[in-house]
Amino acid sequence: MRDRKRLQQRAALLKIALRLFRDQGFENARMEDIARIAEVSVPTVYNYFANKREVLVELLKQDRHDAQPLYDKVLANPPQSPAEALASLIHANVAIIRRPADKRLWREILSAVAKSHDREDDSFEANHRVFMGYIDRLLRHFIEAGKLSPELPLDIAADVIFAINSQNLRHLASSERSSPEKVRELARKQIGFVLDRWSVN
Numbered sequence: 001m002r003d004r005k006r007l008q009q010r011a012a013l014l015k016i017a018l019r020l021f022r023d024q025g026f027e028n029a030r031m032e033d034i035a036r037i038a039e040v041s042v043p044t045v046y047n048y049f050a051n052k053r054e055v056l057v058e059l060l061k062q063d064r065h066d067a068q069p070l071y072d073k074v075l076a077n078p079p080q081s082p083a084e085a086l087a088s089l090i091h092a093n094v095a096i097i098r099r100p101a102d103k104r105l106w107r108e109i110l111s112a113v114a115k116s117h118d119r120e121d122d123s124f125e126a127n128h129r130v131f132m133g134y135i136d137r138l139l140r141h142f143i144e145a146g147k148l149s150p151e152l153p154l155d156i157a158a159d160v161i162f163a164i165n166s167q168n169l170r171h172l173a174s175s176e177r178s179s180p181e182k183v184r185e186l187a188r189k190q191i192g193f194v195l196d197r198w199s200v201n
Contacts, residue, residue: 010048013038014062017055022105026056026112053116056109057123064130067093071134075141082142082199083192089134090165091184097172098180106173128162135161152198164190 016037020029031052035042049055070092078085097106113124135158142148168183168190 013045013048014055014059018059018105021108022101026052026108056112056116057127060109060124060127064127070095075134075137078138078141082147082195083188085138085142086135086161086191087184087188089138090168090187091180093131093165094169094172094183095180100176103173106169110170110173131165132158132162146200148195149198149200157194160194161191
């Protein structure tokens with residue numbers, strides 16, 4: 001019972017932090033603001049999160065966790081084309097970024113991550129590796145299916161596709177006209193170009 005209550009309190013604090021980061025910006029939001037809105041003491045917030053950076057990391061982990069069923073769906077029944085399958089994976093990663101408020105929030109998150117990601121192997125990098133794992137699994141699937149050459153350098157290909165995902169996420173967050181569906185179409189063309197020389201016809 002106590003553990004369940006703690007998890008509920010933690011989820012409520014994260015939800016409030018998410019709203020504050022969107023409305024006030026990451027830099028302007030304070031741990032004291034989270035406590036005030038949650039109607040708890042400031043030390044209570046610090047019992048759950050050591051600092052604002054940790055709140056951000058946990059929000060990103062939660063986002064990744066929430067998206068995993070969408071990633072698994074792509075992996076369970078991938079489109080026939082490697083480019084289409086990987087573009088579908090990227091679409092699943094950005095599908096929730098639609099409204100102006102969503103885009104504003106992600107601009108704040110991306111800015112805060114850029115400032116906070118100060119070590120090569122930190123919690124942000126661990127979060128990236130989750131998505132990289134899905135990219136790697138899809139590439140391996142198409143190699144085993146005979147659609148991509150076994151000579152494809154997996155690590156480099158996964159890095160490039162992750163970079164395409166990151167670039168398209170930044171563009172989506174900053175563009176009023178972009179949408180997750182436009183990102184999928186652009187990513188399909190970009191990834192098709194990258195993988196073209198490794199395709200097995």
